[in-house]
Amino acid sequence: MNTNIQEIKDLCIGFKSQKGEQISILRNITTNIRKGETVGIVGESGSGKSTLALAMMGYIKHGLFTTGGECLFKSKDLLSLNNKELEDIRGRKIAMIPQNAGQALTPNLKIGYQIEEALKLHTDFNKVEREKKISELLNQVRLPSPSIMALRYPHELSGGQQQRVAVAMALAGNPELLLLDEPTTGLDVTTQAHVLELLKDIAKETGTSMVYVSHDLGAIAQVCDRVIVMYAGEIVLEGPVRKILKEPIHPYTYGLLKSIPKLSLSGLPDSMPGSQPQPGNIGSGCSFYDRCNFSSDECKVKVPELEYLSDIDTSVRCFNHSELISKTSEQKITNDLKNKITIDEILDLKDVSISYAKQGIIDQFLNKVTDTNPTVKDINININKGETIALVGESGSGKSTILKSIAGLLKTKDGYIKFDKEKLLSGDLKKRNSEDLRSIQLIFQNPDESLNPNHTVEQILSQPLKLYFGLTGSKLKTSIAELLEKVRLGAFYMSRYPRQLSGGEKQRIAVARAFAARPDIILCDEVTSALDVSVQAAVLDLLQKLKEELGTTYVFVSHDLAVVKAISDRVAVLYQGRLCEIGPSKDVYQFPSHPYTEVLIGAVLEPDPDIRPKLVAEDIVEEKPPEIGCSFQGRCPRIIGDKCRNETPPWQIGDNGNAIRCHINIEELKIQQS
Amino acid sequence: MFFLIFKRFVLGLITLFIVSLITFIGVEILPGDACTSYLEREAFGEALAACIKRLGLDVPAHERYISWAYNVIQGDFGYSLSGQMQINEVLGPRIKNSLVLASAAIIIGIPLALILGIITALWRDKMPDIIISTVAIFSMTIPEFISATLLILIVAIWLEWLPGIVIVPTDVTFFELLPNIILPVIAIAMIMTAHMARMVRSSVIQVMASDYIQMAILKGVPYWKMVFKHVLPNALLPAINVVALTIAWLLGGVVVTEVVFNYPGLGRLVIESISNRDLPVVQALGIILASIYVSINFIADLLTLMLNPRLKTLQTRK
Incomplete structure (x- = not known):
């Protein structure tokens, strides 16, 4: 019996460039998916992993075409079937769980209808049976009250719930193969851990084969049996998950793993130089040659073949794989932070609360306070010159709100923000003087949106220089060149437009623009979230180097606890706009800690199949913080009763200097958590 | 809500x-x-x-x-100067005539625009799209006084099928008016349909490229079912406002076309009363045209609210 459910042979997919050249996105992909196994496809953006996953369903995006090879599902070539035949396979034999369920559910159709549609197409159930099945499916993906859920529209659900609906929809046709395209990217850490747990259970219950596409090695480690690593449209490494993640024998995989910040390590991760070659720009040798630290002369001129090593059941595309392990073990990393923190206070947030609620015209007239429960409340944080303080929390925790308020983009409702000990920062941007504006700069999450696409790099960088220092002519040019130098880009980047830059380069320009103002404080809003891991490591490294050189203070907002641990001196954990815990980062990551911090740390996915996340709390989404009591009462696994619901918890100081806001005695917490 | x-x-x-x-x-x-x-x-x-x-x-x-x-x-606009008659009496038949012209253009133009827009989007970059889009661009860019004049020349003068200009008293009955409006309706519908079809086309193409349509395809939804259930409701929602504006534009009088065909509608009344310096009528027309725009946009807003589940629940929840 054939145990392969899908066989991909020599698949090549490409597009025609404007000059009429044929450019490959996927190059000679050959692999098999076995019955009942979960295979992970890993790679950075542009590696072709999503194109490969879609091809496994016989779907080629508009503008792309196959230039060779075949995609056999049960010995039928999907790429040669017509639409009618594909409709019978899609959803019934092979189903897809999309990356962003929020956008993948049709907005005008109710959840129940969309699942029923799949049932109608792929099963013989009658109306009553279908309704029963919908409830069953929604139950199976652990959505509360299925009958109500079925009547909702997609936008009425939270991100995690939408993803669960997408899973239920995929399961409706009882498929033999499930393709998951980054199914947890964009979800909060705790939600992500829960969805992965669910997927694992489903794989176990139904015996469905799964192909899990992701850039996140942490997620891959949790669910996959086998891993395929892709680089520049090729498979560079393929083998059992433990082998790949623990002893990678391909330099790219090795570098990738090294560049992921981990909770178990301190300091910044190693970064990989360079970036993935664009399709059509791949040289004559190994596609990884430019970035490889272990290359030999052979690599430059000859393309390595995918070589199967039967003793470890692994395929690798590298000439020097046998020496890699001995070479890599010599490398040691010491990337500890060397921040010169003074006890000079630079920023003081006192009793800050921020509200998004707009006063009605009449209330404004009567000067009535309408919002008694603001989005952000009681924030007290002192920031010293030269330190990096991180604000962490899931979406809705108010971390970006606080950042915007420091930047002057949002007014505070109560409390104040003081800069440099005496200057009170106005909540109104227009009332801040040029000096205050210069001192505080902001770097945004997505450089695609924060850089004007119609300005050249020179124009982008010249704006702060002209505005704050009045530079012109050759002085301006020299300053721009110096800035580019600082962010490790050559002066020839000046004439380029943002679209001509890679994601990492764009973010470097955004960093350079912030530093152009020679600020005292830089506010970093999820600055690495949109970047690939290897690029993330490089950007973090750059931020750290610049800081060590210039003594800038960072306020760093992120949802990624591992990134935060790597870069920050101090961490403030937020839930629903209220502080839960604040302290030196090495202590916040140790117990005893606030139950919410515990939940967050438990949900972090390490790229190691032997470290499992600990799921201690449900991933319910709360729309509003509770009016009274502890902000975390709704989800707290250690709730002790009415006290938590009615009284605001007190601050307690731990042995290590971290402050925890909880009703449970800190000694008691230590015992419970150990 | x-x-x-x-x-x-x-x-x-x-x-x-x-x-x-x-x-x-x-x-x-x-x-x-x-x-x-x-x-x-x-x-x-x-x-x-x-x-x-x-x-x-x-x-x-x-x-x-x-x-x-x-x-x-109270519905009383006073007296017009030139005719020394009640403005209501002047306006009544004109509004009726404009309504006839507009309704005819709407009945023909809007369904045609939707169908053509959808066809061009679904057969994007293929023969049907190329042909329809080219024709649409032509009828969009040729000014209506030229296309109207050409129509008169060909249909009325050379072929002698239909009257070239409308020479009827202002208060004719509907059936007497009917043969007279065919040419003006064609002239108006050409421009209007082309505009709307282009709009619908881009809206449908945008929805077709969305994640949820890719998902529907990958779910195995048959093509036409996908088009009707998943694509069109989402693609046509933004079209409502454009349709509303077009209707308001039509009702408000298509000035140039009415003048070319000598059609006794509101548009020509605007021109006439301005050149006669009949200020009370100008004033009355101003308020009437504004009411038409406001009420049609109001109806369009209501429709959008009713059809877009996103807006609906947002408001009721509040």
């Missing part, structure tokens, strides 16, 4: 009030007044004084505005 509808409604009323003020002030600050333009060269001495007295122009402007507005609310 009801609060929102109420808010839109009040906003519409405020808009009308401001429009009425602007037209009134506009007419007021023009040199001369209704009497001087009516009496022309005899506008002096006793005749002028008598006229001013008769039309009540000796009262201060704000009082005249109030009494005018009060009458308008």
Whole structure:
């Protein structure tokens, strides 16, 4: 019996460039998916992993075409079937769980209808049976009250719930193969851990084969049996998950793993130089040659073949794989932070609360306070010159709100923000003087949106220089060149437009623009979230180097606890706009800690199949913080009763200097958590 | 949701009030007044004084505005100067004629625009799209006075199938009017359909490229079912407002076309009353056209609210 459910042979997919050249996105992909196994496809953006996953369903995006090879599902070539035949396979034999369920559910159709549609197409159930099945499916993906859920529209659900609906929809046709395209990217850490747990259970219950596409090695480690690593449209490494993640024998995989910040390590991760070659720009040798630290002369001129090593059941595309392990073990990393923190206070947030609620015209007239429960409340944080303080929390925790308020983009409702000990920062941007504006700069999450696409790099960088220092002519040019130098880009980047830059380069320009103002404080809003891991490591490294050189203070907002641990001196954990815990980062990551911090740390996915996340709390989404009591009462696994619901918890100081806001005695917490 | 509808409604009323003020002030600050333009060269001495007295122009402007507005609310626009007849009697048949023309253009144009827009989007970059889109661009860019003139030349003069211009009394019956409106309707529909079809096309293409359509395909939904259930409801929602604006534009009188065909609709009345300096009629037309725009946009907003589940629940939850 054939145990392969899908066989991909020599698949090549490409597009025609404007000059009429044929450019490959996927190059000679050959692999098999076995019955009942979960295979992970890993790679950075542009590696072709999503194109490969879609091809496994016989779907080629508009503008792309196959230039060779075949995609056999049960010995039928999907790429040669017509639409009618594909409709019978899609959803019934092979189903897809999309990356962003929020956008993948049709907005005008109710959840129940969309699942029923799949049932109608792929099963013989009658109306009553279908309704029963919908409830069953929604139950199976652990959505509360299925009958109500079925009547909702997609936008009425939270991100995690939408993803669960997408899973239920995929399961409706009882498929033999499930393709998951980054199914947890964009979800909060705790939600992500829960969805992965669910997927694992489903794989176990139904015996469905799964192909899990992701850039996140942490997620891959949790669910996959086998891993395929892709680089520049090729498979560079393929083998059992433990082998790949623990002893990678391909330099790219090795570098990738090294560049992921981990909770178990301190300091910044190693970064990989360079970036993935664009399709059509791949040289004559190994596609990884430019970035490889272990290359030999052979690599430059000859393309390595995918070589199967039967003793470890692994395929690798590298000439020097046998020496890699001995070479890599010599490398040691010491990337500890060397921040010169003074006890000079630079920023003081006192009793800050921020509200998004707009006063009605009449209330404004009567000067009535309408919002008694603001989005952000009681924030007290002192920031010293030269330190990096991180604000962490899931979406809705108010971390970006606080950042915007420091930047002057949002007014505070109560409390104040003081800069440099005496200057009170106005909540109104227009009332801040040029000096205050210069001192505080902001770097945004997505450089695609924060850089004007119609300005050249020179124009982008010249704006702060002209505005704050009045530079012109050759002085301006020299300053721009110096800035580019600082962010490790050559002066020839000046004439380029943002679209001509890679994601990492764009973010470097955004960093350079912030530093152009020679600020005292830089506010970093999820600055690495949109970047690939290897690029993330490089950007973090750059931020750290610049800081060590210039003594800038960072306020760093992120949802990624591992990134935060790597870069920050101090961490403030937020839930629903209220502080839960604040302290030196090495202590916040140790117990005893606030139950919410515990939940967050438990949900972090390490790229190691032997470290499992600990799921201690449900991933319910709360729309509003509770009016009274502890902000975390709704989800707290250690709730002790009415006290938590009615009284605001007190601050307690731990042995290590971290402050925890909880009703449970800190000694008691230590015992419970150990 | 009801609060929102109420808010839109009040906003519409405020808009009308401001429009009425602007037209009134506009007419007021023009040199001369209704009497001087009516009496022309005899506008002096006793005749002028008598006229001013008769039309009540000796009262201060704000009082005249109030009494005018009060009458308008009750549906009385006063007297036109040129014909010395009630403005309501002037407007009535004109509105009817414009309505006939507009309805015909709407009945033909909008379904055609939707169908063509959808066809061009679904067969994007293929033969049907290339042909329809080219024709659409032509009929969009050729100004209507040229296309209308060409139509008259070909259909009325060379082929002698239909009357070239409309020579009927203002108050003909519907069936007498019908053969006369065919050419004007074609002239209007050409431009209108082309515009809307392009809009629908881009909207459908945008939805077709969305994640949820890719998902529907990968779910195995048959093509036409996907088009009707997943694509069209989402693609046509933004079209509602464009359709509304087009309808308002049609009802408000398609000035150029009406003039070319000598069609007795509102558009031509605007031109006539301006060139006759018939200020009360201009004023009345201003407020009527504004009401048409405001009420049609209001209806479009209501429709969007009703059809878009996103807006619906957002409002009710609040």
